[in-house]
Amino acid sequence: MLRQLRPAVMILALMTLLTGVIYPLVVTAAAQVLFPAQANGSLVTINDTVVGSSLIGQNWNDDPRYFWSRPSAVNYNPLPSSGSNLAPTSATLQEAVNTRATAFTTANSMTTALELVPTDMLFASGSGLDPHISPETARLQVRRVAANRGIEQDILIDLVNSMVEMPQLGLLGQERVNVLLLNLVLDALE
Amino acid sequence: MTTLELLQIVVYFGLLIVCTPLLGAYMAQVFSGERTLLTPILRPLEMGIYRLAGVNADEEQSWWQYALALLIFNIAGFLMVFFLQVFQGSLPLNPAGLPNVEPTLAFNTATSFMTNTNWQSYAGETTMSYLTQMVGLAVQNFVSAATGIAVVIALTRGLARKSAATLGNFWSDMVRSTLYVLLPLSILLALILVSQGVIQNFNAPVIATTLTGESQTLPQGAAASQIAIKQLGTNGGGFFNVNSAHPYENPTPLSNFLQVFAILLIPAALTFTYGKMVGSVRQGWVIFAAMLLLLLAGFSVMLIAEYSPNPVFGTANAMEGKETRFGIMNSILWGAVTTAASNGSVNAMHSSFSPLAGGIAMLNIMLGEVIFGGVGAGLYGMLIFVILTVFIAGLMVGRTPEYLGKKIEAREIKMAIVAILLPSGAILLFTALATVTDAGLSSRANAGAHGFSEILYAFTSAAGNNGSAFAGLNANTPFYNILLGLAMWIGRFGVILPVLAIAGSMVTKKAAPPSPGTFPTDSPLFVGLLIAVILIVGALTFFPALALGPIVEQLLMNAGRAF
Numbered sequence: 001m002l003r004q005l006r007p008a009v010m011i012l013a014l015m016t017l018l019t020g021v022i023y024p025l026v027v028t029a030a031a032q033v034l035f036p037a038q039a040n041g042s043l044v045t046i047n048d049t050v051v052g053s054s055l056i057g058q059n060w061n062d063d064p065r066y067f068w069s070r071p072s073a074v075n076y077n078p079l080p081s082s083g084s085n086l087a088p089t090s091a092t093l094q095e096a097v098n099t100r101a102t103a104f105t106t107a108n109s110m111t112t113a114l115e116l117v118p119t120d121m122l123f124a125s126g127s128g129l130d131p132h133i134s135p136e137t138a139r140l141q142v143r144r145v146a147a148n149r150g151i152e153q154d155i156l157i158d159l160v161n162s163m164v165e166m167p168q169l170g171l172l173g174q175e176r177v178n179v180l181l182l183n184l185v186l187d188a189l190e
Numbered sequence: 191m192t193t194l195e196l197l198q199i200v201v202y203f204g205l206l207i208v209c210t211p212l213l214g215a216y217m218a219q220v221f222s223g224e225r226t227l228l229t230p231i232l233r234p235l236e237m238g239i240y241r242l243a244g245v246n247a248d249e250e251q252s253w254w255q256y257a258l259a260l261l262i263f264n265i266a267g268f269l270m271v272f273f274l275q276v277f278q279g280s281l282p283l284n285p286a287g288l289p290n291v292e293p294t295l296a297f298n299t300a301t302s303f304m305t306n307t308n309w310q311s312y313a314g315e316t317t318m319s320y321l322t323q324m325v326g327l328a329v330q331n332f333v334s335a336a337t338g339i340a341v342v343i344a345l346t347r348g349l350a351r352k353s354a355a356t357l358g359n360f361w362s363d364m365v366r367s368t369l370y371v372l373l374p375l376s377i378l379l380a381l382i383l384v385s386q387g388v389i390q391n392f393n394a395p396v397i398a399t400t401l402t403g404e405s406q407t408l409p410q411g412a413a414a415s416q417i418a419i420k421q422l423g424t425n426g427g428g429f430f431n432v433n434s435a436h437p438y439e440n441p442t443p444l445s446n447f448l449q450v451f452a453i454l455l456i457p458a459a460l461t462f463t464y465g466k467m468v469g470s471v472r473q474g475w476v477i478f479a480a481m482l483l484l485l486l487a488g489f490s491v492m493l494i495a496e497y498s499p500n501p502v503f504g505t506a507n508a509m510e511g512k513e514t515r516f517g518i519m520n521s522i523l524w525g526a527v528t529t530a531a532s533n534g535s536v537n538a539m540h541s542s543f544s545p546l547a548g549g550i551a552m553l554n555i556m557l558g559e560v561i562f563g564g565v566g567a568g569l570y571g572m573l574i575f576v577i578l579t580v581f582i583a584g585l586m587v588g589r590t591p592e593y594l595g596k597k598i599e600a601r602e603i604k605m606a607i608v609a610i611l612l613p614s615g616a617i618l619l620f621t622a623l624a625t626v627t628d629a630g631l632s633s634r635a636n637a638g639a640h641g642f643s644e645i646l647y648a649f650t651s652a653a654g655n656n657g658s659a660f661a662g663l664n665a666n667t668p669f670y671n672i673l674l675g676l677a678m679w680i681g682r683f684g685v686i687l688p689v690l691a692i693a694g695s696m697v698t699k700k701a702a703p704p705s706p707g708t709f710p711t712d713s714p715l716f717v718g719l720l721i722a723v724i725l726i727v728g729a730l731t732f733f734p735a736l737a738l739g740p741i742v743e744q745l746l747m748n749a750g751r752a753f
Contacts, residue, residue, distance in 0.1 A: 005262060006244050007244060008259070008266045009266060011239065011263065015329055015332065016325055016329045019328065019329050021325065023328075023377070023415060027381065027384075027414060027415040028392065028415070031380075031414065035385050039390040040391050040410075041389050051399060052398045053396075053408055055438060056406070056408060059400075063402050066401070070514065076406065078406065080313035080315050080316045080430070081431045081432040083510075083511040084542065085635055085661045086635075086662070087541065087743070089502055089639070089640055089743055089746055091752040093503070093510065119509045120509045123512075123542075124510060124511070126512055126513050126539045127513060129437055130513050130515075132513075132514035168443040169444065171198060171201065172446070173446070173516060173517065174514075174516075176515055183401060
């Protein structure tokens with residue numbers, strides 16, 4: 001028993017040094033040299049002000065002049081991130097889905113009979129910080145954004161199409177639009 | 191499902207089959223003490239560690255000496271993580287100024303990381319300081335995984351060696367796992383993840399002012415280094431509360447692919463290492479095949495369930511709890527893999543999966559975390575079922591059961607049954623206890639059958655050392671912190687100790703050459719038998735509990751009932 005105590009304590013100490021101190025420091029040093037922008041949070045800066053991170057979604061839904069993000073269980077407050085964890089049989093979620101569908105169709109002057117609200121707009125994301133929406137969801141918002149900004153719808157449709165991110169390496173994931181980046185180029189139009 | 195998604199699945203499993211013999215052969219070299227590509231760099235470091243620690247790496251240990259070394263090392267690690275948490279407020283590297291962690295939460299978390307469970311009753315970004323995450327949690331990510339690998343290597347030696355007494359040296363197996371396997375792979379993966387946008391810094395949180403004039407606090411930290419080992423070591427404990435659903439933890443489809451691939455990489459490769467070390471590569475592939483078939487079966491059911499319409503919402507393809515960059519297929523692939531492999535990280539919220547998909551996730555864990563399972567833990571758990579299968583096959587044909595030429599006797603079967611019963615008992619008894627006490631019931635977030643599923647999932651996850659959750663359950667209460675912590679201890683050491691005891695008795699046996707009466711354990715028939723035994727044991731134990739949770743919820747959902 002006592003014979004094993006010294007190796008236990010010493011190896012734990014050495015492993016802590018190696019995997020708890022040296023390893024993260026080496027990775028940090030390499031990351032800061034090789035990929036500084038990514039390692040520091042992919043921050044987006046305008047005139048020396050950080051306006052957000054291209055990876056972290058934001059709440060735009062109070063301003064009709066911008067494209068809106070998905071519903072969020074934490075209202076895009078990252079401290080801490082969270083999903084709703086509501087069940088597939090949740091009455092609370094059922095009600096929320098109905099409210100969201102109505103709100104989205106009304107805000108974007110959709111004719112419910114012909115146009116369905118995409119499911120990414122009916123359901124909250126896992127992180128509460130999803131930076132993306134589906135291309136379809138972006139296109140359905142063009143009518144509203146165009147009217148509120150006095151821009152031709154065709155220009156905005158081209159803009160949305162140019163901002164669609166394709167599956168990575170032509171294989172992984174699905175088509176999506178980054179809402180913050182889209183709204184940034186939208187502001188740049190004016 | 192689109193063709194592109196189908197192609198992603200094919201690429202995923204194809205790559206797994208290709209990498210299994212490559213990494214598997216390398217690990218066999220490492221644990222047989224042969225020279226490898228990395229030996230010139232790592233050997234001096236390894237020898238230095240032994241010298242400083244006063245370890246003679248060539249000193250062979252009997253099964254109980256091996257077990258004792260393992261226990262002392264793990265308890266020392268537990269104490270270290272516990273005290274780092276309860277004093278973190280007064281310790282350095284805490285730019286967000288987080289307070290000391292409450293003791294029952296600290297007990298739960300220290301147990302959780304020491305046992306390779308990585309259940310998290312807390313939100314990382316608002317609870318744990320950078321020091322606690324790095325020096326406490328990340329270290330256990332490495333050494334708990336290395337402990338799992340060491341145990342399966344000891345069991346492998348127990349089966350491979352003939353008429354011997356010892357199983358190797360715990361310290362050397364543990365150190366080699368870390369240095370030669372986990373560390374190099376982690377450095378590589380961490381840097382690729384940073385290139386995709388996973389953060390790696392020691393900055394204080396950044397406060398952004400958005401275009402609409404709101405303020406948003408962006409948490410920072412050394413995430414990539416921890417995430418790499420969390421996946422490779424099948425740990426699963428996230429840097430952030432929502433784990434790999436967080437865009438800073440898993441920013442792109444490529445980072446997602448690499449992370450979900452890293453979960454299965456080492457557990458799959460270990461089956462080849464095993465075959466190599468017992469002298470028959472086929473024995474390894476048989477186990478790999480049984481694991482792969484079970485995984486694909488569960489994954490298929492989950493996919494069908496998730497793409498089916500939900501009458502409660504009047505829509506199919508429910509995106510609740512899922513991220514746009516991954517979509518449904520990648521969320522379900524991860525859900526199947528993480529529960530099969532005792533990883534427990536998530537990229538979507540399991541609680542919001544359709545009931546059947548959530549139920550299969552639970553069943554994956556209940557089957558004993560043997561479908562690839564945790565690094566090392568999955569294979570030694572599977573070998574318990576192999577022994578049981580050989581025994582049952584022996585009973586059916588009326589011959590003495592043999593595995594790899596060695597007789598399976600009463601002692602091995604008793605130990606195998608202990609290893610299967612202890613975690614199962616913990617799941618069912620603790621769940622029952624929680625459902626009849628206010629302390630247990632008051633933590634539920636959802637009503638109806640789903641509330642029961644939340645509790646059942648929690649104890650399943652803890653005893654299976656998985657760590658994923660139906661995360662609506664408020665598990666950060668003294669009741670759950672202590673009971674779940676106990677379930678993790680039972681689920682970890684209630685299996686490791688019987689496994690080492692089996693290794694200790696098998697190693698002493700002679701091996702007889704195969705005779706015409708020997709039941710072959712490297713045939714497709716054996717794969718089928720093994721799968722049948724696993725499913726029958728799992729179903730007999732857990733069907734009643736599953737019927738009260740996910741099964742009844744699926745039926746009610748199909749009838750359009752909401753709660």
